[in-house]
Amino acid sequence: MRHIGSAAVGALLLGGCAAVPAPMASPPPPPAKPTYTTVGLERVLGQTANALTQLFGTPDAEVTEGTGRKLQFGSGICVLDAYLYPKQGGGVPVVTHVDARQRDGRAIDRASCVAALTRRTGGR
Template sequence: MRFSIALLLVPLLAACTTAGGSTAPGASAPPPRTGTVRVPPTRPPAPPPTAGGAFIAPQVMNVPGLEGVIGSTVGDLQRQFGTARLDVYEGDARKLQFEGEACVLDVYLYPLRPGAEPTATYIDARRSSDALDVDRVACVRALRGR
């Protein structure tokens, strides 16, 4: 019997503790907080140290059919495709853009070791008309054949 009474009192006690935190009738709630909270600035984590300084060797694209482009220097690329429409430098990287009726070819050149001449390590290709991606090998062939 005592156990049954104790079980009946549990919900009542729970209601009292919940109600104890509420505001009594007629009393007003505390005003909402206003103002700004300042969050200290964060810094991105530093890149892991590399041997010999900040040089990071690029990944080189390996797609069958692009062997004559990947690994080429600026001079090699100009002999294959003519004068680049765009020639953009960013640090030790370089981007050349070649354009034909069929497609636009973006060639990204990076040095493979510190102080080395940049060579083509990656290419992108898209249609000239609507900028949708196209097959890189087909674009290279089309630009060589113009």
């Protein structure tokens, strides 16, 4: 009987060791959201489509959805998307937001893209 009691105690001790779960690692924090500044965008934000055409030349693409409009301008360096919406209460649509990216899709500073586009010749 003594062997049975020793075996039972040993089994309980071994069983307790095997049942300890490993602590789960906490998930990594989400990546920080990029902060956007409007510095350097004074020539674009609040402007009409006509003003953008005078500044950059003919848009490479134009999309209209409802009251919103997107004008896209590109150079060898970057692509700029300007989003125009009418002010509250109506009126002529103006640029309320811009996005920019390099030709390969990588991020680029929006103000740098505006500067590059204003230097392109013939609107291209």
